[in-house]
Amino acid sequence: xSFAKPTHLSRDQIDTxxxxxDAIRASVMNTLGQADVxxxxxxxxxxxxxxxGGRALLHFGVGPLSWVAGVLALANAKTLDNMEIGHxxxxxQYDWTGDPALNSQTFEWDIxxxxxxxxxxxxxxxxxxxNILGKDRDLGYSLLRVTGAQRWKPRHWLQPIANLxxxxxxxxxxxxxxxxxxxxxxxxxxxxxFKERLNRFLSKTAKQWFKDYALxxxxxxxxAPRVLAGNFCANLIRNLWTxxxxxxxHFTEGVSIYREEDTRNETRGDWYLRQLQGSxxxxxxxxxxxxxxxxxxxxxxxxxPDMPAHRxxxxxxxxxxxxxxxxxxxNTGSLWKQYGTVLKRLFTHTLPPKPQTLGA
Amino acid sequence: MTLTATSDTPVAPNTRLGAATxxxxxxxxxxxxxxxxxxxxxxxxxxxxxxxxxxxxxxxRVVRIVHETADTKTFVLQPNALWHGRRTALAGQYVQLxxxxxxxxxxxxxxxxxxPGARCFAITVKRQxxxxxxxYLHAQVKVGDVWAVGQPEGSFVLPATLPPKxxxxxxxxxxxxxxxxxxxxxxxxxxxDVVFLHVCRNPGExxxxxxxxAIAAQYPELSVVTHFDDISGRFGPEALQLAVPDVAERxxxxxxxxxxxxxxxxxxxxQAYTAPLHSERFVAFPLLPSSAPGTPxxxxxxxxxxxxxxxxxAPLLVQAENAGLNPKHGCRIxxxxxxxxxxxxxxxxxxxxxxxxSAPNEAIRLCISVARSDVTLLL
Ligand code: FES
Numbered sequence: 013x014s015f016a017k018p019t020h021l022s023r024d025q026i027d028t029x030x031x032x033x034d035a036i037r038a039s040v041m042n043t044l045g046q047a048d049v050x051x052x053x054x055x056x057x058x059x060x061x062x063x064x065g066g067r068a069l070l071h072f073g074v075g076p077l078s079w080v081a082g083v084l085a086l087a088n089a090k091t092l093d094n095m096e097i098g099h100x101x102x103x104x105q106y107d108w109t110g111d112p113a114l115n116s117q118t119f120e121w122d123i124x125x126x127x128x129x130x131x132x133x134x135x136x137x138x139x140x141x142x143n144i145l146g147k148d149r150d151l152g153y154s155l156l157r158v159t160g161a162q163r164w165k166p167r168h169w170l171q172p173i174a175n176l177x178x179x180x181x182x183x184x185x186x187x188x189x190x191x192x193x194x195x196x197x198x199x200x201x202x203x204x205x206f207k208e209r210l211n212r213f214l215s216k217t218a219k220q221w222f223k224d225y226a227l228x229x230x231x232x233x234x235x236a237p238r239v240l241a242g243n244f245c246a247n248l249i250r251n252l253w254t255x256x257x258x259x260x261x262h263f264t265e266g267v268s269i270y271r272e273e274d275t276r277n278e279t280r281g282d283w284y285l286r287q288l289q290g291s292x293x294x295x296x297x298x299x300x301x302x303x304x305x306x307x308x309x310x311x312x313x314x315x316x317p318d319m320p321a322h323r324x325x326x327x328x329x330x331x332x333x334x335x336x337x338x339x340x341x342x343n344t345g346s347l348w349k350q351y352g353t354v355l356k357r358l359f360t361h362t363l364p365p366k367p368q369t370l371g372a
Numbered sequence: 373m374t375l376t377a378t379s380d381t382p383v384a385p386n387t388r389l390g391a392a393t394x395x396x397x398x399x400x401x402x403x404x405x406x407x408x409x410x411x412x413x414x415x416x417x418x419x420x421x422x423x424x425x426x427x428x429x430x431x432x433r434v435v436r437i438v439h440e441t442a443d444t445k446t447f448v449l450q451p452n453a454l455w456h457g458r459r460t461a462l463a464g465q466y467v468q469l470x471x472x473x474x475x476x477x478x479x480x481x482x483x484x485x486x487x488p489g490a491r492c493f494a495i496t497v498k499r500q501x502x503x504x505x506x507x508y509l510h511a512q513v514k515v516g517d518v519w520a521v522g523q524p525e526g527s528f529v530l531p532a533t534l535p536p537k538x539x540x541x542x543x544x545x546x547x548x549x550x551x552x553x554x555x556x557x558x559x560x561x562x563x564x565d566v567v568f569l570h571v572c573r574n575p576g577e578x579x580x581x582x583x584x585x586a587i588a589a590q591y592p593e594l595s596v597v598t599h600f601d602d603i604s605g606r607f608g609p610e611a612l613q614l615a616v617p618d619v620a621e622r623x624x625x626x627x628x629x630x631x632x633x634x635x636x637x638x639x640x641x642x643q644a645y646t647a648p649l650h651s652e653r654f655v656a657f658p659l660l661p662s663s664a665p666g667t668p669x670x671x672x673x674x675x676x677x678x679x680x681x682x683x684x685x686a687p688l689l690v691q692a693e694n695a696g697l698n699p700k701h702g703c704r705i706x707x708x709x710x711x712x713x714x715x716x717x718x719x720x721x722x723x724x725x726x727x728x729x730s731a732p733n734e735a736i737r738l739c740i741s742v743a744r745s746d747v748t749l750l751l
Contacts, residue, residue, distance in 0.1 A: 038725065049475040060417045104709040107735045110477035113412050115735075116709055120410060136702030136710055219407030227408060280724075283705070317707055 015145075015161060016268035016289060021338060029338055030281030036330050037316050040323045048320045049109050055096050055302070063089035070242040071232045079242060086246035091253055093122045095305025096321070102131060104318045123250075125187035126216040129209065133190035139317050143262060143290035144270045150262065151269070153178060153185055154194055157361040158263045161271075164364045171362040182251040182258075183220075187213055253303070256351055257294070261310035264292040265353035266343050287314035288335070292343035293328070294350055301325060311342065389453035397427035423518040430455035432521045434513060435492060440579045443499040444545070445510060446485060450492045451521065461488040461524035463556035464549040464625070464652070467495070468522030473508045479733070480505045483549035483627075483652075484524060485580075487559055496579060498545035528627070528652035530556060535623040536564045537647075539616060541636070543571035543607065543628030547579050549652060550625055558591055566594050567616050571628065574602040607632065609639035619645070626651040662719040662728050662744035670746040673697070674716055682743055687723060689738035692751070699738055699751060706740035713738060718747025 021029070066085030069078050098121035100106070106114035120127040133149065141147035145161050152158040156175055157168045167174075178185050191213060196206045224243035229236040268289040275286065294300075294308035301308050306321035312328055313321065335342040344350075400411040411427070418425040424433055432449035440446055451457065457467070466483045486494035500506045530553050538557070540550040547570055554568055572578055578598060588596045597615050599607045612619060626636055626649060633651055640649045663669060668683040671691065680695040682688075689711050692699050702710035706724055712735050719730040720741040728744060729736075738749075 034725075041725075045474040046472075047475075049472070056416050057420055060413060060420065063413075064417065104712065107709070107712070109472075109475050110733070110735070111472075113415065117712060120412075122410070122413075131708070131710065132702065135708040139707050140703035140705065216407070219404070223408040318709070 015271045015274070016286075018274075019285060021285070025338065026279070026281035026285060028281075029334065030279065030284050032334055033284050033315060033331075034280075036327050036334075037319065040316075040319055040327060044108060044320065048323070049106070049111070049114075051322050052097070052101070052106055052114060052320070055092060059089050059092040059097060062086070062092070066242075066246070067228065067239075070239045071228075071235060079238060083242045083245045083249070086242065087249035087253075090122060090246055090250040091303060094250060094254060095257070095307065096302050097121070097305075098123070098127075099305045099307070100321045102127060103135065105320045107318075122220075123187070124183040124213075124217045124220045125189075126212050129190035129212060130186065133186075135317075139314070141275075142287055142314060143268060144272055144275055144286075146272055149189060149192070152263070153189065155185070156358060158357055159269050160361065160365055161269055162361070164361075168362055168364075171358060175358055179252055179255040180248060182255040183247070184217065186254075187217060256347070257304045257307050259354050260294055260347065260350040261291055261307055263354045263357055264343060264345075264350045265357065266341055267292055284315060285340075287311075288331075288340060290314065292350060293345075294347050295344055296347065298325075311344075387453050387456070387459075390456060393427050393453055400427065424452045426452065426454065428454070429520050430523065431518050432493075434515050434517045434519075437513070437515060438494075440496060441577055441581075443510075443577075444496060444579045445499075446494050446496040447509065447513065448486070448492050448494045449519075449521070455521060455523065457484075457493060457524040458489060458491065461493065462529040463488050463552040464529040465524040465526040465552075466549070467493075467524055469495070470520035470522075471505060471508065473504060478505055483552065485548040485551050487552065487555040489559075496545070496548045496551075498579070526652070528625070528650060529553075530625070534560070534562055534564060535647075537618070537622045538562075538564060538566040539619060539622035539624040540566065540568045541571075541612070541624055541626045541628075542569075543632050544577075545579065546627035546629070549627050551580055551583070553625060554587060554594075557594075558587055562593070564593065567597060567622065568594060569597040569599065569612070569615060571599045571601065571607040571632070574600050608635055612636070612639070619647075621647055623647050624649045627653075662721070662730075665742075665744075669718075669743045671743055672746070672748045673751040674748055675751055685742055687739050688720070688736075688741050688743060688747075688749070691743075692738065697751075701739060704739045706737050709737060711738040712736070714750040715741075716748040716750055718743065719745040720747060 019026070062085045066082045066087075066089055069082030069085060073079060073082055098119065101114050101119045102116050102121075104116035107116050112118065117131070138148055138150040143151060145151060145159070152162065155178060156171055157164060191206065191209050192201060195201050224247065225240055228243060229240040232239040268286070270286060270290070275282070278286070288311060291310040291314045293311050294304065296304075296308055301324075302322075306324050307313060309321070309324035309328055312319075312324035312331055315331065316324075316327075332342045332344075334340075397411065399405055400409065400414055415426060415428065418427065424431050430451060432451040432455065434447050435450045436448035438446040438448065457465075461484060464483070465488075466481045468479050468481050471478050471480070482495040482497065484493050485496040486492070497506050497509050499510045528549060534557070540553055542550045550568070554566070557566060568584070570578065570584075575581070575598075578584075584596050588594055599611060599615065601607060604611070616622065620643065624647065626633060630653060633653060637649065637651070665685050666683055668681050670679060670681055671688065672679045673692075676697070678695065678697065680691070682691045684691065686694075689699060689701055689704065699713070700710050702708035704711075715732075715734050715736045717730075717732050719728055720736055721728050721744050722736075723740045723742060730745070
């Protein structure tokens with residue numbers, strides 16, 4: 013894969029596309045109301061009930077069945093808290109309500125990633141510089157080579173293993189993202205700044221570990237191993253799930269990668285176009301969409317990151333129709349199909365490039 | 373006195389339950405505990421158990437709705453343990469109500485119209501034409517609804533030692549704080565001479581008519597005077613002088629529409645009355661007119677105490693930077709919300725949507741907002 017080809021659309025067309033997308037946005041944003049808040053509160057209620065229930069099953073249940081149920085309930089709570097609640101609230105999708113419990117700038121979630129650091133690495137870096145090589149650090153999480161445009165290094169031979177490890181410990185990948193380790197190593201970040209960031213990351217991780225692997229097991233007395241293992245598995249399930257969903261959002265076959273110099277002086281229309289061509293969707297039912305935090309509508313999410321995510325479902329057909337009208341690729345498919353193409357890309361780029369395909 | 377949004381400084385609760393609740397909340401706010409169990413998650417769970425349960429938020433439930441007149445209702449509210457007004461509220465004070473109207477949190481201040489010290493407290497609301505909150509309160513609210521409420525506040529109160537002669541003067545819905553004062557006087561068995569003068573359009577609009585009658589019947593020192601504009605013409609200083617000849621000697625408590633209040637204040641000054649005139653003005657948050665692009669407007673930053681004048685079309689973020697400040701920011705194109713801050717008051721235009729908004733205490737993004745009136749930012 014190489015850089016995005018210059019678009020076949022004229023300047024006027026790009027501007028019109030921008031206005032049409034603005035109109036779609038306005039049609040939803042002007043109708044925000046009680047139903048949207050009710051949806052979020054329902055999600056929070058389900059999440060909290062699921063967490064309390066899951067922990068109760070792990071602590072007081074007997075036998076393997078209740079353990080499995082407890083793990084699933086806790087994994088469900090952690091996934092909802094991470095995806096449908098935390099991710100969306102921290103994007104500011106509910107700031108218009110004025111409810112302090114749903115405020116993007118103060119919300120904190122139940123994962124190893126510190127909220128403030130995520131707001132920077134995700135909201136600022138990833139959403140502003142989506143798929144710009146060298147600027148969007150979500151591109152391969154600076155760890156993996158997902159495009160031929162990234163330089164191949166011998167460590168990429170280990171890419172399949174690195175990928176597996178990243179998947180299993182995804183929350184730490186996300187959490188350490190804002191440290192910008194690579195930049196620090198090249199001396200681009202002063203030591204005190206890096207130290208400060210590292211402390212923040214470590215302190216959040218320590219708290220998460222203390223909670224899931226020390227405090228709650230200790231509270232369970234003789235059931236400690238059962239609780240510890242249950243918490244570990246719940247975290248693992250959530251990590252794997254969020255990894256798969258997020259990788260399907262930008263690393264599938266057909267998404268465009270951009271060069272920094274091509275994205276200078278972008279208009280709003282250009283920006284929309286880059287978001288549209290740099291993201292990919294997943295098909296599925298309502299529950300599936302909720303469990304992905306509606307990142308199954310990654311395209312709509314990247315176009316309108318502060319629109320309450322449960323509304324993406326209703327605008328997706330309009331966005332898709334616009335794509336058809338302008339001859340743009342609306343990248344969507346089932347989880348299996350999309351993740352299959354992600355794996356294919358990962359494995360393809362594990363290998364060093366053949367000299368003749370360089371720059372193709 | 374102008375009332376704007378109240379501060380929510382925590383005050384020690386007077387009940388044991390309230391103190392215990394605050395101690396538990398403080399425990400959850402400890403950095404280590406907060407890192408493990410988020411207070412917000414605890415609050416969510418408590419709310420699920422019962423809407424009145426909270427560790428941090430005084431809340432109150434509507435237990436009764438009384439129809440006072442065709443367009444006025446009294447809401448009797450039962451507070452939870454975190455509301456300490458039962459011990460601390462003074463007649464004439466107000467509370468902030470936090471309501472959720474179509475998903476949005478809206479705050480308004482209302483005078484307490486009930487006698488201080490009772491288990492429940494009441495607010496009395498007149499439906500205002502086009503009023504978002506008063507309309508909602510009248511049309512949507514049912515017994516059993518729960519609202520977040522603030523603690524009693526305000527300095528429009530009767531003194532501990534009462535003067536020998538009083539005038540409680542109100543117009544329209546301004547009757548609510550002085551009604552609480554009157555009930556308080558009755559409860560304190562005030563031996564002095566009190567005139568209660570209320571102005572409204574016609575007898576049908578007289579709020580608390582029955583209550584007033586009942587109090588007057590038991591309270592010989594009280595004289596209730598009513599002035600109906602529709603019958604006796606517009607009320608003003610002359611009418612006041614006629615109705616209360618000894619007004620100059622009375623400590624006066626005044627609450628009503630601004631026009632009337634201004635007239636009475638001027639009269640007081642012109643006549644050089646020495647008896648004190650206390651008044652309270654409820655300013656509905658004004659919908660400031662927006663000025664055309666290019667008009668100089670004042671931007672005040674409440675936290676840092678700086679101020680600057682802008683007239684350009686550049687976003688507030690750029691304007692603040694030009695003024696030598698360095699507000700937090702990220703993308704500069706309205707996506708990341710790093711630059712989000714609370715706008716206390718004023719009108720801003722959203723550069724992306726062209727939308728104007730003047731709601732108080734609204735979160736705005738500095739990088740895509742321009743000032744279209746004087747604005748105050750919490751920055
Ligand atoms: S700087 Fe990103 S929204 Fe303003």
